[in-house]
Amino acid sequence: MARLSAVAGLVGLLTLQIALAAPTKGDAQQYCPVLYTEPPKNCKPLPESFLTFSSKSPAPPPVDSLVLEYAVEALAVLQDQYFHPDYATWPSAIDWTAAVAGTVIAGMLTTMSKSLVSIQLGGESDWKAKENLISNYYAQLVGSYYGQDVLSIRGQAYDDILWVALGWIEAINFVRTHTELHYPRSGSPEVVPGSGLKNIIDSTPWHGHNWMASFAHRSRIFWNLGARGWETKLCNGGMVWNPRLNPYKNAITNELWVSTSISMYRHFPGDNFTAPWLATAGFPTNDPAHLQAAMEGYQWLIDVNMTNHRGLFVDGYHIDSRRPGNTKCDLRDEMVYTYNQGVLLTGQRGLWTVSGGASFLEEGHVLIQSVIEATGWSLEENKAIDDLKSVPSGRLPPWRGLGRGGIIEEQCDASGTCSQDGQTFKGVFFHHLTSFCAPLDPLRVEKGMKLNKRGYQRIKTAHITACSRYVSWIKHNALAALGTRDDAGRFGMWWGAGIFNAVVTLDNDGINHDAENTTDYRNQGTPEDDTWGGLHRWLPGTGRWSVLDPGTGQKVLGGIKENQDMRDRSEYGEPRQDKRSLQDPNERGRGRTVETQVGGLALLRAYWELSQS
Numbered sequence: 001m002a003r004l005s006a007v008a009g010l011v012g013l014l015t016l017q018i019a020l021a022a023p024t025k026g027d028a029q030q031y032c033p034v035l036y037t038e039p040p041k042n043c044k045p046l047p048e049s050f051l052t053f054s055s056k057s058p059a060p061p062p063v064d065s066l067v068l069e070y071a072v073e074a075l076a077v078l079q080d081q082y083f084h085p086d087y088a089t090w091p092s093a094i095d096w097t098a099a100v101a102g103t104v105i106a107g108m109l110t111t112m113s114k115s116l117v118s119i120q121l122g123g124e125s126d127w128k129a130k131e132n133l134i135s136n137y138y139a140q141l142v143g144s145y146y147g148q149d150v151l152s153i154r155g156q157a158y159d160d161i162l163w164v165a166l167g168w169i170e171a172i173n174f175v176r177t178h179t180e181l182h183y184p185r186s187g188s189p190e191v192v193p194g195s196g197l198k199n200i201i202d203s204t205p206w207h208g209h210n211w212m213a214s215f216a217h218r219s220r221i222f223w224n225l226g227a228r229g230w231e232t233k234l235c236n237g238g239m240v241w242n243p244r245l246n247p248y249k250n251a252i253t254n255e256l257w258v259s260t261s262i263s264m265y266r267h268f269p270g271d272n273f274t275a276p277w278l279a280t281a282g283f284p285t286n287d288p289a290h291l292q293a294a295m296e297g298y299q300w301l302i303d304v305n306m307t308n309h310r311g312l313f314v315d316g317y318h319i320d321s322r323r324p325g326n327t328k329c330d331l332r333d334e335m336v337y338t339y340n341q342g343v344l345l346t347g348q349r350g351l352w353t354v355s356g357g358a359s360f361l362e363e364g365h366v367l368i369q370s371v372i373e374a375t376g377w378s379l380e381e382n383k384a385i386d387d388l389k390s391v392p393s394g395r396l397p398p399w400r401g402l403g404r405g406g407i408i409e410e411q412c413d414a415s416g417t418c419s420q421d422g423q424t425f426k427g428v429f430f431h432h433l434t435s436f437c438a439p440l441d442p443l444r445v446e447k448g449m450k451l452n453k454r455g456y457q458r459i460k461t462a463h464i465t466a467c468s469r470y471v472s473w474i475k476h477n478a479l480a481a482l483g484t485r486d487d488a489g490r491f492g493m494w495w496g497a498g499i500f501n502a503v504v505t506l507d508n509d510g511i512n513h514d515a516e517n518t519t520d521y522r523n524q525g526t527p528e529d530d531t532w533g534g535l536h537r538w539l540p541g542t543g544r545w546s547v548l549d550p551g552t553g554q555k556v557l558g559g560i561k562e563n564q565d566m567r568d569r570s571e572y573g574e575p576r577q578d579k580r581s582l583q584d585p586n587e588r589g590r591g592r593t594v595e596t597q598v599g600g601l602a603l604l605r606a607y608w609e610l611s612q613s
């Protein structure tokens with residue numbers, strides 16, 4: 001902790017960068033920084049590879065543009081089925097799942113902006129049509145800015161608040177990418193009277209710029225609101241999840257804090273909005289406060305020991321109040337969710353970019369590889385570790401910690417018991433995996449700093465090699481997920497249903513749902529006990545803003561009964577439902593939703609993006 005407090009006092013960028021490249025484990029084990037002022041001494045040589053085996057196999061062949069088409073189709077279905085322009089939102093989403101939908105859509109728009117030019121989509125090579133396609137979804141994203149229920153979100157937990165900030169930074173990045181690629185401005189930004197039509201045309205930026213300042217403003221406001229969640233009286237720091245419950249410092253809020261802060265540092269375009277009650281005018285870009293928050297948050301998360309024996313993030317820590325005066329994070333909740341393995345990746349990638357510290361990238365690759373292994377997939381052999389053909393019909397391959405048979409799975413997936421929260425998680429994971437594996441941009445070399453070019457190249461090669469190794473696992477998941485779409489093209493929650501032939505329940509899904517110290521509060525709500533908050537309970541899907549179908553609430557465990565009802569009805573001569581839907585495990589529980597569609601979209605986008613580098 002000594003080093004942390006030393007860092008906390010620093011404000012100069014240069015000093016911070018040096019501190020950043022400093023150890024997350026111990027000085028002797030530290031990689032030599034790629035960026036430095038003085039040639040580094042006493043450091044470990046940079047890694048040759050981020051894989052644990054030597055990868056001699058050639059890079060996988062480039063994938064067909066069909067994958068991109070499927071991804072665009074997933075977006076089209078998402079917006080056609082779930083977005084309502086009149087309400088300027090996805091009415092069946094809740095605030096945070098809507099924020100994630102917007103984030104994933106902004107990412108997809110960036111992908112389309114980069115990819116559509118070079119691809120003949122269905123014979124349609126007309127740029128006007130492609131631009132219209134992008135503008136169509138962008139207009140809806142802008143609509144959702146105005147439909148976002150900011151007053152309600154202000155009163156929610158810190159993770160809800162941070163999803164908002166992160167989402168609008170993603171939108172800013174899309175506007176920047178699209179502008180740089182297709183609308184580089186030629187004229188001066190000023191239009192003076194009498195300068196003529198050509199001058200007006202030349203000086204008009206891409207129309208998407210109209211909302212840049214609004215996006216920037218909201219991301220700053222919500223980052224500031226989120227900052228109140230950082231608390232140092234307990235556990236020597238860390239973000240608290242929900243101010244209305246007993247202090248709980250969980251992985252998601254802290255990962256969001258790291259990733260949002262470093263994204264603000266890198267991409268926040270400044271905010272000139274000044275309210276009369278604000279003394280200061282303007283908020284700067286590259287604010288050292290954002291960098292410091294990201295760094296401190298990262299160090300805290302690593303030090304607090306939140307990973308389990310599989311290398312996966314568990315959910316979080318309570319403070320044992322039975323011990324008088326206790327301030328330690330000592331009651332660990334062992335629950336594992338997919339999204340807790342994803343959000344930090346954006347933070348690790350960002351920290352590498354600003355510091356040139358290879359350990360950030362390495363720790364990200366270790367996390368990704370832990371996830372892949374826990375789905376029952378061997379990266380080295382490029383196949384599932386369990387022979388799927390030898391699994392008897394009606395049974396599933398064994399649970400491996402975060403999936404089975406090479407398919408990533410939430411613990412609520414196979415039984416059809418996910419809440420609206422749980423239905424969002426896998427999409428979050430793949431969105432951040434995509435951002436982690438995006439092609440490495442050149443490091444920003446500040447004045448007075450030197451770049452080790454050869455070292456940078458080595459890291460770049462190692463990064464690309466590892467990321468392209470993940471493609472076959474992603475493909476395996478994407479093919480399974482594509483198999484879960486219904487006639488309307490809507491993705492199911494449990495991707496395993498696309499390749500396994502079994503319908504299971506909580507009792508026989510192969511997962512120990514009663515494991516010690518494991519609380520599935522995201523799907524079941526927090527228990528009414530002394531650890532979580534006495535009589536105060538938190539339930540998933542609360543804070544919902546509903547216009548179209550008020551009061552349906554959560555349908556968490558209703559699946560089995562519902563199917564029974566359907567069967568009963570058909571026995572009484574009612575028109576029989578599509579036979580398949582009775583056997584489709586993804587029709588149970590909440591069924592197919594805006595959240596499961598976002599999951600399918602994020603997965604297909606990851607498949608496309610990672611196979612391009």
Ligand SMILES: *[C@@H]1O[C@H](CO)[C@@H](O)[C@H](O)[C@H]1NC(C)=O
Pocket residue numbers: 212213216269270271272
């Ligand atoms: C803020 O104002 C400055 C100076 O007028 C300008 O250069 C900058 O582009 C503005 N930023 C935003 C986000 O509007």
Ligand SMILES: *[C@@H]1O[C@H](CO)[C@@H](O)[C@H](O)[C@H]1NC(C)=O
Pocket residue numbers: 305332
């Ligand atoms: C981290 O936590 C786990 C579970 O509580 C414990 O078994 C392990 O010893 C801890 N590791 C460290 C380094 O404190």
Ligand SMILES: *[C@@H]1O[C@H](CO)[C@@H](O)[C@H](O)[C@H]1NC(C)=O
Pocket residue numbers: 330331332334516517
């Ligand atoms: C459960 O939590 C208690 C209290 O922190 C701890 O002593 C015990 O080792 C934990 N068990 C497991 C399996 O993590």
